[in-house]
Amino acid sequence: MSERPLMVIPQPTLKxxxxxxxxxxxxxxxGRDVVSCTVLARDFKLDATQIRKDLEIAGIAGTPRVGYRIDAVIASIESLLGWTNVNDAFLAGVGNLGAALLGYxxxxxxxxxIIAAFDLDPAKIGTKIHGKPVFSLTKMAPLAQRMKIKIGILTVPAPAAQTVADLMIAGGIEAIWNFAxxxxxxxxxxVVESVSLASSFAVLLNQLQHQRHKTT
Amino acid sequence: MSERPLMVIPQPTLKxxxxxxxxxxxxxxxGRDVVSCTVLARDFKLDATQIRKDLEIAGIAGTPRVGYRIDAVIASIESLLGWTNVNDAFLAGVGNLGAALLGYxxxxxxxxxIIAAFDLDPAKIGTKIHGKPVFSLTKMAPLAQRMKIKIGILTVPAPAAQTVADLMIAGGIEAIWNFAxxxxxxxxxxVVESVSLASSFAVLLNQLQHQRHKTT
Incomplete structure (x- = not known):
């Protein structure tokens, strides 16, 4: 895992x-090689100063009158986000969404x-889904401990989420990516980071309703 | 669709x-009936004033010394978020994630x-996935127009996303929930609201790295 970020990068910047x-x-x-802040600002409908500031946080500086070298910016962002290293993770809950993530x-x-998945369903245990082995949920904590897994992906139904999160923590998992x-x-x-489809759809619906009131 | 929200509710509040x-x-x-702001604040590690303000935006007021009636707060939030009405949507791209969303x-x-799904794969067209019919992508725009569908869910691969979004807009779709x-x-x-798994994982990883630097 990259050791670079000593500080928490603000979530809006990361996004x-x-x-x-x-x-x-x-x-x-x-086929483009370089891009200016002005072009980026136009494409994203953002302030050029904002973009320059975000890229500065990522340790990227442009050249006056030239702009940013695209390959260098891409490499810096990937390094900052930790994409240049691979983080092993366990996934718990092989339902529709869990299975889809295994195939992503x-x-x-x-x-x-994702190196292994865990479920309670005997029909799934012992199989492979998108090439990933599915084990019994009872084996998750000891396996996580033995393999020093630090990241858990939680795709179980809501009523089981707290119990399974507790199992992850018992196995030494330090970061939970929560889809429940x-x-x-x-x-x-x-640390927990939740992907809330309900929140995201609520944002979309609220914006749509706002647009309709503006235009009618 | 609910006509209540005349203004855009700030995204952090919605979430x-x-x-x-x-x-x-x-x-x-x-079995709980009422809850106080103080208890909510403790459970969420948030400021009680913050919670009171959020609930005020949703038109919810508590009773001094009693707190909030849980059923009333739930109903108000559901109404505000538009959950009391059902919004018909089309989904484009029946890959792993698209299929998982059809079954959610x-x-x-x-x-x-989601009343129908669309794809280019002849093996999928004409089938039903989780009970939802899959049609050819070429039929999406005319069908959206005829059925007055306003919401499109985009689960196609990244290189196809812009083209399929353009098709949605051509069909009169006004809000795109983008998973590409x-x-x-x-x-x-x-309006576009994107669910970025990459951003969410980047946030998780950044927090994990920060915690490690704090504790080592």
């Missing part, structure tokens, strides 16, 4: 860096390597 | 309201009703 990365990749595929090939390019639609209670220094 | 909702549902299942039963309780790992360019007044 913008990922978006810049996606866009720069597209520009690169179209892009993860390995973004620093995540529920609030987890974890002790310090365990 | 917290969804978390409060999840937590209050859990308290309710344990919780969506109907959160205001989303790419930045979309859309005209006003189209």
């Amino acid at each position: 913008r860096l990922v978006v810049y990365h996606q866009w720069l990749k597209q520009l690169q595929e179209r 090939e892009r993860f390995t390019r973004q620093g995540v390597n 639609p529920t609030a987890l209670q974890v002790p310090e220094p365990i | 917290r309201l969804v978390v409060y909702h999840q937590w209050l549902k859990q308290l309710q299942e344990r 039963e919780r969506f109907t309780r959160q205001g989303v009703n 790992p790419t930045a979309l360019q859309v005209p006003e007044p189209i």
Whole structure:
């Protein structure tokens, strides 16, 4: 794991860096080598100062009158985000979403390597899904401990989420990526980052309703 | 669709309201009727004033010395988020993630009703996945227009995302829920909300690295 970031990078900055990365990749595929802050600002409808500041946090400086070398910016962002190292992870809960994440090939390019999955369903235990072995949930904590796994991906139904999170923590897991639609209670220094589809859809719906009131 | 929110509710507030909702549902299942702001603040490690302010935005007031009636708060949040109405949506891209979303039963309780899916793969066209019919992508725009669908869920691979988003907009879709790992360019007044797994994992990894530096 990269040792670079000594400080917590603000979440909005991290999220913008990922978006810049996606866009720069597209520009690169179209054969572009350099890009100016002004062009980026226009594409993202953001302030050029904002972008310059975000890239500064990532340790990236542009050249006056030239702009940013796209390959250098991409490499710096990937290093900052920890994508240049691969972090082994366990996944608990092989339902529809869990299985889909096991098959998400892009993860390995973004620093995540799911090495095993865990479930309670006897029909799933012992099988492989998208090439990843599925073990009994009862084996998760001892295996995590033995293999020194620090990242757990939680894709179990909401009522089971707290129990399974506790199992992860018992196995020495320090960071939980939570897809279960529920609030987890974890002790310090365990970190939790939740992907809330409900929140995201609520944001979309609220913006849509706002647009309609503006235009009608 | 609910006509209540005339203004854009700040995204952090919306996201917290969804978390409060999840937590209050859990308290309710344990037989609780009322909850005080102080208890909520303790459970969420948030400031009580913050919670009171969020609930005020949702039009919810507590009773001094009693607190909030849990059922009333849940109902108000659901109404504000638009969950009491169901919004028909089309989904484009029936890969692993798209198929998982088609099977996500919780969506109907959160205001989303996916009524059809679209793909280019002849092996998928004409089938049903989790009970939802899959049609050819070429039929998406005319069908959206005829059925007055306003919400599109984009789960195609990144290189196809812009083209498929353009098709959605051509069909009269006004809000795109984007799961493709790419930045979309859309005209006003189209709204886009992206679920970026890469950003979310970057946040988790950054917090984990920060915790390690603190404790070592």
